[in-house]
Amino acid sequence: MSPSHKRTYKVNILGAGVSGLSTALALLEKKNYSVKIYATHLPSDLSIDYTSPWYVRIIELDTATFNRLAHLADTDPNAGVMYLTGHDFWDVKPKNFEDPWFKRLVKNYRHLKQEELPPGVEFGITYTTGTVNTLHVSGNGYFTYVIIYLSVHAPKYLKYLQEQILARGGTIDRATIPSLKALARAPHSTDGSKADIIINCSGLGSRNLPGVHDHQMFPTRGQIVIVKVPDSLWPKAKQFTMERYAEGSAMGTGTITYVIPRDNGEIVLGGTMEHWNYQEAASEETTKAIVKRVVATKPDLFSNATILRSCVGLRPNRRGGVRISAAVEQLDWNEGWGDSKVVVVAHNYGHAGFGYQASVGCAAKVVEQVEGCLNELDLVRASSRSMAKL
Numbered sequence: 001m002s003p004s005h006k007r008t009y010k011v012n013i014l015g016a017g018v019s020g021l022s023t024a025l026a027l028l029e030k031k032n033y034s035v036k037i038y039a040t041h042l043p044s045d046l047s048i049d050y051t052s053p054w055y056v057r058i059i060e061l062d063t064a065t066f067n068r069l070a071h072l073a074d075t076d077p078n079a080g081v082m083y084l085t086g087h088d089f090w091d092v093k094p095k096n097f098e099d100p101w102f103k104r105l106v107k108n109y110r111h112l113k114q115e116e117l118p119p120g121v122e123f124g125i126t127y128t129t130g131t132v133n134t135l136h137v138s139g140n141g142y143f144t145y146v147i148i149y150l151s152v153h154a155p156k157y158l159k160y161l162q163e164q165i166l167a168r169g170g171t172i173d174r175a176t177i178p179s180l181k182a183l184a185r186a187p188h189s190t191d192g193s194k195a196d197i198i199i200n201c202s203g204l205g206s207r208n209l210p211g212v213h214d215h216q217m218f219p220t221r222g223q224i225v226i227v228k229v230p231d232s233l234w235p236k237a238k239q240f241t242m243e244r245y246a247e248g249s250a251m252g253t254g255t256i257t258y259v260i261p262r263d264n265g266e267i268v269l270g271g272t273m274e275h276w277n278y279q280e281a282a283s284e285e286t287t288k289a290i291v292k293r294v295v296a297t298k299p300d301l302f303s304n305a306t307i308l309r310s311c312v313g314l315r316p317n318r319r320g321g322v323r324i325s326a327a328v329e330q331l332d333w334n335e336g337w338g339d340s341k342v343v344v345v346a347h348n349y350g351h352a353g354f355g356y357q358a359s360v361g362c363a364a365k366v367v368e369q370v371e372g373c374l375n376e377l378d379l380v381r382a383s384s385r386s387m388a389k390l
């Protein structure tokens, strides 16, 4: 039996965004972990420093996440996940366009006829999904091809994760943690006992967090607009999602026009991708431009839409991609005054514009890496205890 099965390990997690919550849930589902989350922002909060509530949709690269969310869409209306039918439009048909690999898997995949294309669009595809059991999704980075669109109402999904964590005995405290070491020093339980494992899921916070100071991290601002359509149009609008690429635009740069209905009657219109822009206030000009592009693409649904609000979020981007790691480390509690402690230090952050679609897969990966450190943790701790007795 591996040491990981012998006892319960105490884990302190920093961050209650989709990364921290998914990591907590992945640990709690394994049963031999006790989990405490510390975070400045919790589900239900809205802040420019908390990216997860702004999330719009899953475009899945990660089958593990997708399968979990698809299952929730089928079984739990409280999770805020639902199915949609996808349309991808290109203002200019990509040179040497090849049908995406998933063509053979989906139902009703076809190229749109000329008369079905919105004005100014040269080329488009559409497809519908099969049942949950047949779903597979992938993408190729730039133009992400999607078998099925799953819309996640982010605030609702975060609350759902929070409830799952609490129901499994996890705890969540609102607190701002000043450094990575402070996360290890923070009490794990009410008896004051400390964590064996700390996991940093602080998103963009990792840029300035002492002990991490990851200067590969940078913000990619996204502005979106939330609208409602007249009630008579909602039955049609809730089935419709699209993504429209202007010539030369692609994920990661400039603008991308998209429409994503949520399960609560709101519709998200997007959007922007602005690297290094921290501006919190929504720009009225950008809002108008987003709405104009969407109305031009789908006037029958959106000409009479009512704007409810505009929102801004910062994608926690990272040069070099997401950081998922775990290692056994010796931390000095008191800044070098002895009383050091050996813990597993793990990270799961830097998910840019795919934090949701990767959340279950990344949580599983970081947990796997943590588990790979447990033998070493136990050995190092046992040997320090024997040394202490000498």
Ligand SMILES: Cc1cc2nc3c(=O)[nH]c(=O)nc-3n(C[C@H](O)[C@H](O)[C@H](O)COP(=O)(O)OP(=O)(O)OC[C@H]3O[C@@H](n4cnc5c(N)ncnc54)[C@H](O)[C@@H]3O)c2cc1C
Pocket: 014, 015, 016, 017, 018, 019, 020, 038, 039, 040, 041, 042, 049, 050, 051, 052, 053, 054, 055, 056, 057, 058, 059, 175, 176, 177, 178, 179, 201, 202, 203, 204, 205, 206, 209, 221, 222, 223, 224, 271, 312, 313, 314, 315, 316, 348, 349, 350, 351, 352, 353, 354, 355, 356, 357, 358
């Ligand atoms: C407009 C927009 C559209 C997007 N669209 C998509 C999409 O289509 N698909 C997709 O998958 N993703 C999308 N994303 C990206 C997705 O929202 C993020 O990748 C994801 O939310 C990041 O989650 P996180 O948990 O890593 O970070 P966050 O949600 O930012 O959470 C960080 C947590 O750490 C806490 N924290 C940080 N520092 C400290 C500290 N020192 N002490 C205590 N707590 C701290 C915060 O309070 C918070 O709880 C989009 C983002 C935006 C803005």
